[in-house]
Amino acid sequence: MAKVLVIADIKQGVLKGSTAELLSKAKAIGAETAVAAIGNNIESLIPSLATSGSDTQYVADDPGLELFSAGPYACCVVDAARQFGADMIWFGFSESGKAVAPRVAAQLDAACATDITDVMLEGDQIEVIRPAITNKVIQRVKVNAGQLVAVVRAGAFEATEGITGTENVVRLSPPAPDLKAVIKEIVSEASGEIDLADADVVISVGRGVKDQAGVALVKELADELEAGFGSSRAMVDAGFMPHYKQVGQTGKIVAPTLYMAIGISGAIQHLAGMKGSKVILAVNKDPEAPIFNVADYGIVGDLFEVVPILREEIKKIRSPAG
Secondary structure, three states: OOEEEEEOOEEOOEEOOHHHHHHHHHHHOOOEEEEEEEEOOOHHHHHHHHHOOOOOEEEEEOHHHOOOOHHHHHHHHHHHHHHHOOOEEEEOOOHHHHHHHHHHHHHHOOEEEEEEOEEEEEOOEEEEEEEEOOOOEEEEEEEOOOOEEEEEOOOOOOOOOOOOOOOOEEEOOOOOOOOOOOOOOOOOOOOOOOOOOOOOEEEEEOHHHOOHHHHHHHHHHHHHOOOEEEEOHHHHHOOOOOHHHEEOOOOEOOOOOEEEEEOOOOOHHHHOOOOOOOEEEEEEOOOOOHHHHOOOEEEEOOHHHHHHHHHHHHHHHHOOOO
8 A cells, every 4th residue: 555645734833725635635546644744833733634634643843843944844754754654745735845845855865746736556656647838738757766755736636525534643853953044034925915825715917907006906806705816927027916926837826716817818827827726707808818718707898897896796695685
């Protein structure tokens, strides 16, 4: 039986849903599952790690791990992988996962695959599916190494209802400090805002909103829906939106339940970051805009007329009388 070690995605003491998604996939392919949790004051998460689908929990809980640092985190993952005898080590699609995965692969002399969307097992043979060249081709990759370290694309797997695990905690020794680089402080630009990667609904703006007043109009809709608020690269380049809001090949990859593209034409670089969304709604005045080729629902019209109507209709639906 293959063994899969999932690296828990923990942000500010909260266990993210991607952890359960990866553990569910590992169970689905018949693997033995374990999870590695790294941080400070994370003891309270152990029951959730078990009920998310892991049968062993490797926990590195130390004040020196409160601030993320790729070197020490990688050491903890390698320790857990060796103790567990992992055939595969899976990271969720996060900044920390993308930073740590190559280090872990190098230390284990393992294969490394990023942005994967599926995993297959045929006996001892591991194969993965991953998009390439801005989603123009889909690669099926055979892993010839003894171990695989993988970063899984956001939304590639779904958590299974009723999945369970067993609480079996293994304590990891705190790693030595990384003397080559010491993290002094982490400043979050998006403080207080909904993280695009975690949002169930994401609304993004493009060149069609024209200016800051247009951005503010759509932002009001996002606030009312408690949605993540994103952007195309054009709006970032124009200085109307910060880079951390950019969705696309050179920004964030999101896969929410609902993605609303407002005034976005649908360049292939943007589509690469949101095509995995379960439902896509596009608003654009150009009926030939490429965004309509991937949209489940499309509204051809002036967004400055459409967005206020959307807000009013949503209010009616949400009101007790509605």
